[in-house]
Amino acid sequence: MRVLFATAEAYPLAKTGGLADVSRALPLALRKLGIDVRLLMPGYPRAYVRIENPRIVAKITPALGVDDATLVEGTFPETDLPVYLVDSPSLYRRNGGLYQDDAGKDWPDNALRFAFLAHVGAEIALGRISLGQEWAPDIVHANDWHAGLLPLYLSLHSGPRPSTIFTTHNMAFQGNFPADWLTKLGIPGACFQAAGVEFYNQISFLKAGLRYADRVTTVSPTYAKEILTPEFGCGMEGVLRQRREDFVGILNGIDDSLWNPAVDPMLPRTFHLSDISGKRACKAALQQEMGLKVAPDTPLIGFVSRITHQKMADVILEALPWLCAQDVQFVSVGEGDPAMEAGFGQASELYSANASVVVGYDEPIAHRLQAAADILLAPARFEPCGLTQLYALKYGTLPIVRRTGGLADTVVDATATSIADRSATGFVFDEATSEELISALGRALSLYREPLIWRRLQLQAMAQDFSWDASATQYAALYSAASGMPVDLGAKDQHVVLADQESTRQAAI
Ligand code: ADP
Ligand code: GLC
Numbered sequence: 426m427r428v429l430f431a432t433a434e435a436y437p438l439a440k441t442g443g444l445a446d447v448s449r450a451l452p453l454a455l456r457k458l459g460i461d462v463r464l465l466m467p468g469y470p471r472a473y474v475r476i477e478n479p480r481i482v483a484k485i486t487p488a489l490g491v492d493d494a495t496l497v498e499g500t501f502p503e504t505d506l507p508v509y510l511v512d513s514p515s516l517y518r519r520n521g522g523l524y525q526d527d528a529g530k531d532w533p534d535n536a537l538r539f540a541f542l543a544h545v546g547a548e549i550a551l552g553r554i555s556l557g558q559e560w561a562p563d564i565v566h567a568n569d570w571h572a573g574l575l576p577l578y579l580s581l582h583s584g585p586r587p588s589t590i591f592t593t594h595n596m597a598f599q600g601n602f603p604a605d606w607l608t609k610l611g612i613p614g615a616c617f618q619a620a621g622v623e624f625y626n627q628i629s630f631l632k633a634g635l636r637y638a639d640r641v642t643t644v645s646p647t648y649a650k651e652i653l654t655p656e657f658g659c660g661m662e663g664v665l666r667q668r669r670e671d672f673v674g675i676l677n678g679i680d681d682s683l684w685n686p687a688v689d690p691m692l693p694r695t696f697h698l699s700d701i702s703g704k705r706a707c708k709a710a711l712q713q714e715m716g717l718k719v720a721p722d723t724p725l726i727g728f729v730s731r732i733t734h735q736k737m738a739d740v741i742l743e744a745l746p747w748l749c750a751q752d753v754q755f756v757s758v759g760e761g762d763p764a765m766e767a768g769f770g771q772a773s774e775l776y777s778a779n780a781s782v783v784v785g786y787d788e789p790i791a792h793r794l795q796a797a798a799d800i801l802l803a804p805a806r807f808e809p810c811g812l813t814q815l816y817a818l819k820y821g822t823l824p825i826v827r828r829t830g831g832l833a834d835t836v837v838d839a840t841a842t843s844i845a846d847r848s849a850t851g852f853v854f855d856e857a858t859s860e861e862l863i864s865a866l867g868r869a870l871s872l873y874r875e876p877l878i879w880r881r882l883q884l885q886a887m888a889q890d891f892s893w894d895a896s897a898t899q900y901a902a903l904y905s906a907a908s909g910m911p912v913d914l915g916a917k918d919q920h921v922v923l924a925d926q927e928s929t930r931q932a933a934i
Contacts, residue, residue: 426904426912428455428462429562429587431546433539433571435464436683437502438472439523440788442731443677443812444569444594447644450680452506454897458914460904463560465546467538468497468512469523476500476508483554489611491516491541496554509556511545529763536602539630540610543567543574550579550587564904566590570600573634577612577622580637588907591638593631595809596652596659597735600630624660635664640907641672642900644810645831649674657807657830675900676834677810678893684792684816686887691792698887701821704796711797715781717754723779724753724873726866727798727822729791729813732761732769732784737804737827742768743859748866749776756798758783758790795820799879800869806857808832814851815891821883824851825865835891839872839882850886 434440435448452462466472473479476499485494494513501508511517516538521527524535532538548554552561565587567575576589606628607617617623622633635641643649651657653666665672683689686704687697693710696703705721712719726748732738742765748755749772757769766784773782783790795801801817801824810831814824818835826832837843838853854865873879898914905912 426460426564426901426908426910427560427562428452428460428564428566428904429465429546429549430462430566430568431465431542431572431575432568433466433542434523435466435501435508438466438475438508439469441523441786443810446680446683446812447594447677448568449501449506450678450683450893451897451900453504453680453682454678454893455901456506457894458897458901458912460901460912462506463562464501464506464508465542465549466508466510467517467523467542468510469517472508472510473497473512475502476510477502479510481512482509482556485511485513485545485548485554488544488548489537489541489609491537494541494545496545496549496556498556509549511542513541516541535600536606536610536628536630539571539600540574540606543572543578544611546572546575547578547582550575551582551584562587563908563910564588564590566592566904567634567638568592569594570598570630570634573600573630573632574610574612575634576638577616577633577636581613588640588904589638590640590642590903590907591634592642592644593635593652593809594644596631596657596661597807598631599624599659599661601625601627602630604628632661632664635661635668639671640903641665641668642903643672643674644677645834646674646676647833648807648809648830651807651830673899673903675896675903676831676891677812677815678896679812679815679819679891681819681892684795684819686796686820689792689796691789692796693793696796696821698884701883701887704821707793707796708798711756711793712754714793715756717756717779717781720754724799724870725797726753726755726800726802727794728755728757728759728802729794730757730759730803732759732765734762735806735808736761737806737857737862738762738765738769740804740857740859740862741802742772744862744866745772745776745780747859747863749780751870753779753870755780756782756794758785758787758794760785795822798822799873800825800866802862803832804854804857804862805829805832811835818850818886818889818891821887823869823882823886825862825869826851826853827857828853828855835889839868844878844882847881847885849882850889851882
């Protein structure tokens with residue numbers, strides 16, 4: 426089976442968040458199952474310089490007013506994952522971010538930048554762009570609003586076409602643009618209606634994906650239920666309810682070639698389930714790096730996140746005065762909303778004895794902080810899946826999360842019962858208020874003072890199996906159902922592997 430996986434970002438070529446992690450890890454996990462997945466993404470300069478063996482494989486026929494595009498094929502660094510970059514200097518070669526300029530303003534031509542990505546995906550899918558070899562996908566897997574027009578463009582084709590899957594990683598990002606883009610993007614007027622791409626009189630790329638794909642997925646089972654309701658559906662709950670039969674939530678996993686404390690090259694010392702002493706060394710090194718007192722027994726609380734309303738950064742700011750009055754240390758690395766970023770900056774000045782804040786995006790610090798911290802703050806008002814809490818678990822750092830979306834699916838609250846039955850892995854609270862956050866922090870800090878229990882919780886957290894294997898198998902089954910093509914998953918072997926992991930997990934606990 427051949428799959429074209431269309432995405433706007435993929436680590437380490439280009440990343441602003443979890444989509445990039447998934448866009449690398451899931452295709453690699455699917456390739457392990459024998460599925461020939463290839464990536465399609467925009468040819469940002471940063472991606473171009475990072476792929477291996479780049480070569481131009483096709484000149485792209487002018488379309489949507491874009492006449493400078495070629496298709497560049499390469500492979501992901503240190504993997505066998507093929508990637509096609511749409512190289513259009515006018516659309517993607519510019520200084521600034523993936524979606525915004527340096528001042529944080531959306532690029533004014535984002536509609537065209539991502540419609541063109543979708544257009545090229547459709548042309549490849551229909552065999553109209555020759556890749557210099559016999560390769561055409563059986564499945565097109567489009568991710569987030571950026572690739573939302575791809576299922577629509579393919580649905581306009583009357584002949585045979587690959588089946589389409591659309592995954593929404595976050596319903597709050599919708600790619601809505603004024604209706605006068607319609608003709609420029611090659612969308613027939615007939616599609617501009619409530620049963621099509623029209624959303625409050627705009628063109629919605631997200632809605633296009635949800636409406637026109639053969640199957641729709643999101644990234645956790647709980648978020649899949651939540652977004653059928655007005656509270657979480659961001660206005661698209663009706664659209665999703667109509668797709669109920671074709672809609673499923675599949676939990677994200679951890680790419681343990683990148684996020685694994687036993688081999689992570691970004692850590693000063695590695696550690697693993699049977700010997701976590703290296704975690705102490707990581708803590709001491711980070712305390713030093715952040716200008717904090719090297720204090721092995723002071724609880725270190727980390728926050729690695731976009732600084733946004735979704736991630737409850739405002740509520741964390743409210744809780745900081747209380748937190749910093751305790752005998753703890755707080756370290757954060759994050760960027761996002763300028764006013765809240767400033768708030769974190771001020772807090773680190775005000776509480777310089779025990780708080781240290783990095784404003785910005787820094788992958789190595791994110792790894793070092795996950796390894797060094799005792800507790801990770803990972804609350805959210807809504808969370809499609811969330812990866813940082815999964816990384817925390819793997820690094821023996823107990824997460825504090827709100828009971829929503831993928832956070833609810835992945836963290837087990839430490840209560841008397843769950844501590845006794847050894848299922849507890851973190852701390853979960855319900856309301857998005859600083860009182861509830863503080864109360865969860867209070868519970869975490871009191872358990873921290875009980876080293877034997879704490880150690881057991883850490884080991885339970887580290888022993889959780891959030892590897893991609895199981896989720897990739899679910900995607901493979903979905904591809905198979907959508908295309909009618911059998912996929913040979915070596916199901917027997919798969920079972921043996923999963924059973925082995927389970928027994929290792931039980932033994933470790
Ligand atoms: P989201 O995609 O909603 O931001 P996720 O938890 O799914 O949330 O993924 C966030 C990803 O981005 C993780 O890999 C996390 O380590 C990373 N990340 C977030 N903020 C930063 C930052 N300031 N520096 C480095 N990595 C960051
Ligand atoms: C989005 C979501 C996050 C999810 C990530 C990858 O950024 O906000 O919850 O983990 O996509 O699917």
